[in-house]
Structure formats: structure tokens, C-alpha cells
Amino acid sequence: MEIDEETKIELYTTMVRIRTFENRARILIRDGEIPARSGFYTGQEAVAAGVCAHLSPSDQIGSTHRALGHLIAKGCDLKGLMAELCGMSSGLNKGKAGPYHIFDPSVGALGANGIVGGSVPMVAGYALTHQLRDDGGVAVSFYGEGASNQGGIQETLNLAACWNLPLVFVCENSSPEVQRMLGHEIDYPQLSIERVSDRAQAYGIPGATYDGWDVLEVYNAVGDAVKWAREGNGPTLLEFNVHQIEGNLEGRIEVRDDERIWCPIHRFKERITDEGILTTELDEKIRDKEKSKVEEAAEFALRSTVPAPIEAFKGVFAGGP
Numbered sequence: 231m232e233i234d235e236e237t238k239i240e241l242y243t244t245m246v247r248i249r250t251f252e253n254r255a256r257i258l259i260r261d262g263e264i265p266a267r268s269g270f271y272t273g274q275e276a277v278a279a280g281v282c283a284h285l286s287p288s289d290q291i292g293s294t295h296r297a298l299g300h301l302i303a304k305g306c307d308l309k310g311l312m313a314e315l316c317g318m319s320s321g322l323n324k325g326k327a328g329p330y331h332i333f334d335p336s337v338g339a340l341g342a343n344g345i346v347g348g349s350v351p352m353v354a355g356y357a358l359t360h361q362l363r364d365d366g367g368v369a370v371s372f373y374g375e376g377a378s379n380q381g382g383i384q385e386t387l388n389l390a391a392c393w394n395l396p397l398v399f400v401c402e403n404s405s406p407e408v409q410r411m412l413g414h415e416i417d418y419p420q421l422s423i424e425r426v427s428d429r430a431q432a433y434g435i436p437g438a439t440y441d442g443w444d445v446l447e448v449y450n451a452v453g454d455a456v457k458w459a460r461e462g463n464g465p466t467l468l469e470f471n472v473h474q475i476e477g478n479l480e481g482r483i484e485v486r487d488d489e490r491i492w493c494p495i496h497r498f499k500e501r502i503t504d505e506g507i508l509t510t511e512l513d514e515k516i517r518d519k520e521k522s523k524v525e526e527a528a529e530f531a532l533r534s535t536v537p538a539p540i541e542a543f544k545g546v547f548a549g550g551p
């Protein structure tokens with residue numbers, strides 16, 4: 231699929247926004263302003279950007295314990311997001327969700343989920359709603375390879391296939407060598423299941439594995455799967471190999487030389503620079519703009535107030551005190 235220049239810049243900008251936001255959040259954790267640990271998405275930005283570029287606010291995503299990238303790409307308000315991380319009453323969920331359960335239905339972000347694989351069956355409910363309403367909407371479920379053997383995910387794959395749900399399964403595989411699947415350790419080629427996406431054939435749905443560090447490859451693969459789902463053809467299982475860039479990335483957007491080969495932002499920057507789409511001036515403009523938006527979000531969060539203790543009882547149970 232030919233991808234236009236505007237879309238390429240949009241994908242690049244989304245990835246820069248995620249990296250910039252997470253780097254700022256790392257500093258806030260270090261400074262004790264975010265009173266919780268958070269799973270970071272550094273190195274996986276191409277997947278969230280490439281997936282969410284195909285979705286509108288009326289399409290939903292279900293996310294993981296590394297949700298910030300997904301939530302930002304889906305359009306969550308940066309101020310509300312940062313304030314939520316800091317546990318403030320101005321946060322998207324009034325400071326009650328924290329990093330692992332942030333959600334924002336207004337943009338179709340069903341939310342982070344601290345339960346590995348937990349959001350997958352839930353987001354299938356949105357897919358069923360789209361099907362019943364016949365509104366052409368889709369739902370996307372993000373999960374990791376560690377989650378992929380959870381019973382709830384296998385049941386959801388089965389149900390989505392049986393009911394032909396408009397649901398795209400997006401598995402971000404960060405460690406292909408530690409799959410606990412049949413065929414990995416025994417020599418039965420006819421039973422061999424080596425990739426998460428190999429499971430798709432058992433459910434009779436399309437499935438394939440792609441490079442998750444190549445944002446254009448992600449964009450193209452998801453474009454086909456989303457179109458397939460919107461047209462009523464049912465679910466697809468997409469697996470993206472990713473590399474989680476570990477280490478101390480505090481406050482810097484660039485990764486170390488030895489990490490660059492895996493860095494989706496660096497790779498894409500080189501590519502669109504070679505294509506003459508990204509100039510040094512445009513790159514600086516994008517980075518400055520994202521940095522100031524993230525800084526505004528951090529200032530907003532730091533100026534906010536923590537919820538009063540009584541708030542703990544509100545919005546939790548119907549009929550509470």
C-alpha cells in the first residue's frame with residue numbers, strides 16, 4: 231500500500247509524542263511525583279502508532295500493563311493522562327486508576343489492564359456491540375506473548391471466530407525465544423506451533439507475524455485487518471515482533487547507538503529523511519511541539535490536587551456512602 235507523506239509524518243509524530251511523554255513520566259517517577267511503578271512502552275511505539283492511525287474515537291482498544299503508548303496513540307488527553315499517573319483528582323479517572331487501569335471511553339480507550347490478558351475478553355464486548363449495531367466499528371485488543379496462552383485469550387479467539395466479530399487481535403511479541411507452545415520443544419513438525427500467529431489457523435481466521443519495529447509494516451498489516459473487520463469478514467490475529475528498549479532513558483528522546491537498530495523512531499526518521507519527507511527543521515519543530523505539550527501536561531499534573539479521602543467511596547459501588 232502506498233502511504234502518503236502526511237500519514238508518514240503523522241506516524242512519526244505519534245511515536246515521538248509517546249517517547250517524549252514516557253521520558254517525562256520516568257522523571258516524575260524518579261522524583262516521587264508519580265507514586266507507582268509503570269510498565270513502559272519504549273521501543274514498541276511503532277505498533278501503537280501504526281494500529282491507532284486506522285481507528286476513530288468510536289472504535290475501541292483494550293490495552294495492557296504497558297498502556298501509555300496505546301492510550302496516547304488513541305488520543306487520550308495528555309494532561310488528564312499525566313495527572314492520572316500522579317494520582318490527582320484532575321486525572322482522567324480522578325486519580326483512582328493509576329498507571330495500570332487508566333481508561334478514557336470518550337476516545338475509545340477501554341484502558342490499561344494490570345491483569346495480563348484481562349482486557350481481551352472485555353474488548354470483544356465492544357466488537358459484539360459494533361456487530362449488533364451494524365455500525366462498521368471495530369475493536370482492537372493489544373496483549374503480549376506472555377498473555378497469549380491465557381485461557382481467556384484463547385476463548386476470545388474462538389468466540390470471535392465463531393461469531394465473526396470485528397475484532398483485531400494485536401500480540402506484541404517481545405521474547406520469541408520463550409514461547410510456551412506446543413512444537414517449541416518437541417519434534418512433531420505436523421503439530422508445530424512456533425509463532426503466536428500460527429494459532430490463527432486453528433480458529434480458521436487470518437493471522438501472520440510482522441516486524442513491529444517497522445511502522446509502515448505495522449500500518450499496512452493493520453490497515454488490511456481493520457478493513458477486513460469493518461467489511462464484516464471477522465477477526466484477524468496479528469503478531470508483531472518488538473524489542474523493548476530497556477535501560478535508563480530518562481529525559482532523552484534518543485537511544486544509545488547499540489539500541490538504535492531496534493528503535494522504531496530512529497529507523498523511521500532515517501527512512502523519511504532519506505525520502506526527503508523529514509527535514510532537520512521539521513524534525514526539530516515536531517520534537518519541540520511535542521516536548522512543550524508534554525511539559526504542559528506535567529505542569530498541569532503537578533499543579534493539581536490529590537483527591538479528598540471521601541472520593542475513595544465515590545464512583546465505585548452504586549448506592550455507596
Ligand SMILES: Cc1ncc(C[n+]2csc(CCOP(=O)(O)OP(=O)(O)O)c2C)c(N)n1
Pocket residue numbers: 295296344345346373374375376377378404
Ligand atoms: C493474570 C496475571 N498473571 C501474572 C501477572 C504478573 N505479570 C505482570 S507482567 C507479566 C508478564 C507479561 O508478559 P507479556 O504479556 O508478554 O507482556 P510484556 O511484559 O512482555 O510486554 C506478568 C506475568 C499479572 N499481572 N496478571
